[in-house]
Amino acid sequence: MTLVTGFGVIAPNGTGAERFWEAAVEGRGAIAPLTRFDVSGSAAQLAGEVADFDAAEHLPSRLLPQTDVSTRMALVAAEWAIDDAKVDTSAADDYQMAVVTGNACGGFEFTHREFEKLWSRGPEHVSVYESFAWFYAVNTGQISIRYGMRGPSSALVAEQAGGLDAIGHACRTVRGGTSLVVTGGVDSAFDPWGWAAHVSSGEVSTATDPLRAYLPFDVRAAGYVPGEGGAMLVVESAESARARGILKAYGEIAGYASTFDPPPGSERPSGLLRAADLALAAAGLRPGDIDVVLADAAGVPQRDGDEAAAIVALFGENGVPVTSTKPLTGRLLSGAGPLDIVTALLSMRDAVIPPIANITEPSGEHQIDLVLGTARSAPVGAALVLARGRWGFNSAVVVRAIPD
Structure with missing residues (x-):
């Protein structure tokens, strides 16, 4: 059994897990015009920007x-997760602690700033830290160094699916004998180059009204809004938690699976349904045991249709409540899946499912039970979290409550 004993959140609509959770339950979002640089010449101008975070504090x-x-966000979220889990890293065996993170972009803003120095001022002005600050594994490395975590660590890159992949791999690491793993994902690509990369996908919403920009499963769905941030979690074996005197965990990562889609143009369906099936099987659960689905919610009609079809195939028409906080935060790349897992765990704790905000005209083509308007009070014993990355990545995680 792999338990979640702590987490830390940095999201556009709330830094800190409780602030994020309050905003999610209220349906309060943070989609707004991007302020980090001038986007007036861009077709897309809205983003889920973390505005109340000062790393120097x-x-x-x-x-x-x-x-x-x-x-910086990953380091702070990891610190909050470690504190939440009451881990004394100075007293623990350094080789029994590890770090596994997901990352889609690396240090985008840092490296592009150093590129600009190289081209405009010369190589002697480039930071020596450029040698590693750009790298996909840098969050894993910096967390590991800061806390002396020398166990088997890694970084996974699978765009939006990468955060769930990291958590799945962290659970394998625990099962392999490592007592405790800090895991999750945080991404940010809000500099001119990063923004160009987002927009070049052709799937970014060009709407100007924040309440109408990101509308997954809605008849007006026309793309997603980029966001930044994510969540870090502490996962550990039940034996490790007991040895530390932890008597209550948030929940269990009960099952995980990943698949790949067939090549573009293939008549074969997406691999998302198979990932969900495999995750349920790994958890030893049936579809009827799942109380809520945290959807990938791409906001792109074809991808929404594929996901809705997978959910219906697994649970039947309107067979399970479906929600997502992404219309509030934007699409967080590797940060999205870990944040969805935190959402599922808090839903279990408080017996409430947050709404999928701003959806007022759900598409009749999707026979799924969207949680619309306001939060829904309901006991949640198990949740299925779905994530899909560009280029065919699919991941699914089953989260289960721990019986009292």
């Missing part, structure tokens, strides 16, 4: 010049 000053904004 949380991190040693020596770390600031060597880290990208995404790494």
Whole structure:
């Protein structure tokens, strides 16, 4: 059994798990015009930007010049998760602690700033920290160094699905004998180059009304809104938790699976349904045991249709409540899946399912039970979290409550 004993959240609509959760239950979002640089010439101008986070308030000053904004968020979210789990890293066996993170972009803003120095001022002006600050594994490395976690660590890259992949791999690491793993994902790509990369996908919403920009499963769905942030979790074996005196965990990561879609143009269906099936099988659960689905919710009509079809095939028409917080935060890349797992765990704790905000005209083509308007009070004993990354990545995680 792999337990979640702590988590830390940095999301556009709330830094800190409780602030995020309050906003999610109320349906309060943070989609707004991007302020980090001038996007007036861009077709897309809205984003889920973390506006109330100052890394200097949380991190040693020596770390600031060597880290990208995404790494700073990951370090702080990891600190909050470790504190929440009551882990004394100085007293633990360093080789029994590990770090596994998902990352889609690396240190985007940092490296592009250094590129600009290289081209405009010369190589002598490029930061020595560029040698690692850009790298996909930098969040894993910086967390590992800060807390002396020398166990088997890694980084996974699978775009939006990567955060769930990291958590799945962290659970394998625990089953392999490592007592405790800090895991999750945080991403940010809000600089001119990063923004161009988002927009080049052709799937970013060009709407100007924040309440109408990101509308998954709605008849007006016309793309997603990019976001930044994510969540870090502490997962550990039940034996590890007991040895530390932890008597109550948030829940269990009960099952995980990943699949790949067939090549573009293939007549074969998406691999999302198979990923969900395999995750349920790994958890030893049936579809009827699932109380809520945290959807990938791409906001792109064809992808929404594929996901809705997979949910219906697994649960039947309107067979399970379906929700997502992404219309509130934007699409967080590797940060999305871990944040959805936190959402599922808090739904279990408080017996409430947050709404999928701003959806007023759900498509009749999707026979799924969307949680619309306001939060829905309901006991949640198990949840299925879905994530799909560009280029065919599919991942699914089953989260289960721990019986009292």
